[in-house]
Amino acid sequence: MSKDIVIVNNVYKSYPKYKRFGPGTCLGQAHWILATIFRMRKEGVVEALKGVSFRVKRKEIFAIVGPNGAGKTTLVKCIGALLLPDKGYIEVDGVNVVEEPLKAKKRMNLVGSGYWGGFDWSLSLEENLQLFALLYGYDFKEAKRRAKEVLDIVGLSHKAKDNPTKLSSGERQRLALAKGFIADVPLYLIDEPTVGLDPVFAKQIRDYIKTEMKKRGITVIFTTHFMHEAEYLADRIAIIKDGKIIALGTADELKAKFTRGKVVEIKAYNVYEDALNKIKSIEDIIHIDVFHRSYGAETLLRILTRNPLETLNNVLDILLMYSSTILYANISEPTLEDVYRAIVGEEYG
16 A cells, blocks of 8 residues: 555646626626627636645545645545546545546545535435535444534534525535535645634534544545644645645645744834835845835834845835834744745735
8 A cells, every 4th residue: 555645646627718798798688698608709728736746644634735826625625536637647535536536536625614515405404414424435323423522523413304495605615514524535735725714613613523533544635724723734745836746745844945034013103115125125025015004004024035134134224214103013934824825926815
């Protein structure tokens, strides 16, 4: 048995890009629907993945992070055999995904809080989940136990007898996660596991992935926009931008490789554009983030720099020169989010 459960080698995937004519070009809802469906013009190709390669070890938790449109979801769908790549090789648990997609799908499960669908609205939550468990091959007794277990995981056990129509949008997302967690497979592909969840249940889902799934020897590949989530959960992290893996390693490895500096954090009142432009011209600064509560009021500066003491002194001098009021200043180690912003730039989020 190979130590790598997932092998992705030189994978490419592209889509035709179409221009759709909207309601401004026609009259009425029916015309808009027809325009959307039929009046499309091809406008080139979107290259979603461009030569992506990496391996994931068995029992590893592996994060894929990147800005919107970077290719995260396309990559996960290609690994999950929902999309076939135009070129390249993908293997899951010894099975060639391109040549044997149905066989590969039996070795993994795609989970997403936004993957709402497939539920029978005439059945209760626990009945729906028992049905899915039976479809996955559990006997009836084990299906009941597993349905109860996953409802506890997502915090919906108190609504087990309700049907899905009575759930809020956030609760429906949690139910979709519960459905995904039922399967007993060696690989889970989880697309943005905590998006749209409140902080309490988001932490509960993260803890389940980090402890219970790890304990069961399950490999997890997940996408996220939250750097603290990637740092907390993942053994290794891949950063994808414009369809390419631009960085890969542990959180500590990425920090050591891409920052080589410290973070100067300054909060001040009345920080205006002239002062910011002068600060941005300081030579040792690698990356700077500016967070305004409102212009002319409170501003937070997070500055990744090679020379923290000199940068701190220079920034304070500039702010005082422009009559800003300093609230506090601090020097700290960079976080994974600082690394991400330095690599990806202003496309964060």
